[in-house]
Amino acid sequence: MTDRNKAAPGEPSEVELLLPWYAAGTLDPDEKRQVEAALASDPELASRYAWVRAEFAEETSIGEAAGDPSLDDARALFAKIDALPVRRRQSSFGFGERVAGFLASLSPRALGWSAMAAALAIVLQAVVLGGIVLHEKTPGSYQSASVPTATPGDGSYVLIRFAPAATAADISAFLTGNNLSIVGGPAGGQLYQVRVAPTKLAADELSRIVAKLQSDKVVGFIAATQ
């Protein structure tokens, strides 16, 4: 443990201040290593981190529950833009970029959950795995903070960030072997929403599943959500 970890009585250490960003996966590699070393050697800090993870999971639930903008928002915005004085217009955009933009704009509300759930889950999973393959080939490619996310039904869900070393094949095997379905993501920080059961499980049962999945090398971070 370094001097940065030591704090005056009643004051948080530098490492403790960084725990929320560690949970969110937004620390630089040096800070991340520092936090991991501190967590490994300080059981009290590790127990506080359990609360940080819980906060992270609940704030994520709140964010997802905020819903989507109205379906009319694009029309409203561009009506306002059209009312402004005309600037030089260009139309140099490629078809692929426009398709990507369209896909990103699809909201779960627009898609309609009830009839589309199964199909959407399969498509999202394929897209996600395809995205992982692309990500392996194109490091630094853009990931949005929030992309189409299927609205959960009555099932049980977790948030997973896959280990950086996990390949698309590893992840595919992990999902198949554990009977899991990716239903949304990735949100920022490469978090995927994954359905672990088609019904709402008791908290104890869900915790047991989370603990089991956590032990898989494919998983970098996992937290139960609702």
Place this chain on the structure above:
Amino acid sequence: MPTTSDESLIARIAQGDRPAMEALFARYRIPVFRFLMRMVRNETTADDLNSDVFLDVWRQAGTFEGRSAVSTWIFSIARYKALNALSRRPAEELDEEKADTIMDQADDPEVALAKKDKAAVLRHCLLKLSAEHREIVNLVYYQHKSVEEVAGIVGIPEATVKTRMFYARKKLSELLTEQGIERGWP
């Protein structure tokens, strides 16, 4: 599928490129809306502000100097809009919010049941944080903004970002204690 960078889109928007604006809007409309919802807690207001944010992006793209990431710039516009809307909120609306908080103190059957579920209580307390604390908690946990990015969005030094997040968490602890859950420091 390769994706055009935010910076490239902004450069095109500055030239009046509407498809570029459509792409940037598609990319950010949901995260910005959800940030606004967390701040103003009203769907209609959040929708209106979301539209205003992107109208500003269209108008001001030519002034974007690239000193921060495009997403930082967009969220800083959204934050300003949200705080402005909160400051204009009618007094009676604020009173209703305070009344909700006071009513929350009482242990009606629903709350008593919720107390059995730690996650539900934690979520309940997160919802009760002040705007200043909601803002930083959402940016860090939900929007996955780094310390540097939050500093850019909120306009405070990085050291202050860390301590503000800590005090938001400390406030959360106090709210949890009020609900009968003692988690210690913070």
